[in-house]
Amino acid sequence: MSDLLPEPVDPRQLRASDSDRERVAEVLRGAASDGRLDLHELDERLGRVYAARTYGELEPLTRDLPLVVATPANTVPDGNVPLSRGGFALMSQFVRRGRWAVGRAFSCLAFWGGGTIDLRDAYFAEGSTRINAFAIMGGVEVIVPEDANVHVTGLAIMGGFDHGANGAGAPGAPTIVVGGFAFWGGVEIKRRASDAELKRRKLEKKRLKES
Secondary structure (H helix, E strand, C coil): CHHHCCCCCCHHHCECCHHHHHHHHHHHHHHHHCCCCCHHHHHHHHHHHHHCCEHHHHHHHHCCCCCCCCEEEEECCCCCCEEEEEEEEECCEEEECCCCEEEEEEEEEEECCEEEEECCCCEECCCEEEEEEEEECCEEEEEEECCCEEEECCEEECCEECCCCCECCCCCCCEEEEEEEEECCEEEEEEECCHHHHHHHHHHHHHHHHC
């Protein structure tokens, strides 16, 4: 049976796609806007991004930048909450949690890395979203509000794509569709109350014990 499994491939030797190059370019532009790269460094690295053919050529370009990366786009009307549409982890990790805004779709790739998408305190710009999660020898964790309407459509080969969170939620709750693909990796979807609600329940439980 083991003879039928493909030989492990060094991911750095695999060909990068146009979308892979664009994700890395967005990370570099974000680093430049934060003052981590000057314009000369940005131009030099962008040239290497668009000339890169493999993941191994892309990986060094963000090695000295913070591991928490995501593709920033616009802002929601109040001007305070960033709207994100994507995340990328190449032998690193990305995290989106807390007060942030998710658009109609959020696409992410974890390649020999990991990602966390926490939607419990997120602002749903359109009342619903589709998460396209791709885990290649890596993992993506999606945390959804416990009262959300959740539909999981993803597939896995020699990996796992969790469908346990499937189900209807409370009236008026956001609708979250999670699709994508896992290969030698996994995508896990969890229903969980917000941190504030968990704290309230803990205090209520303590109060009832003391009464």
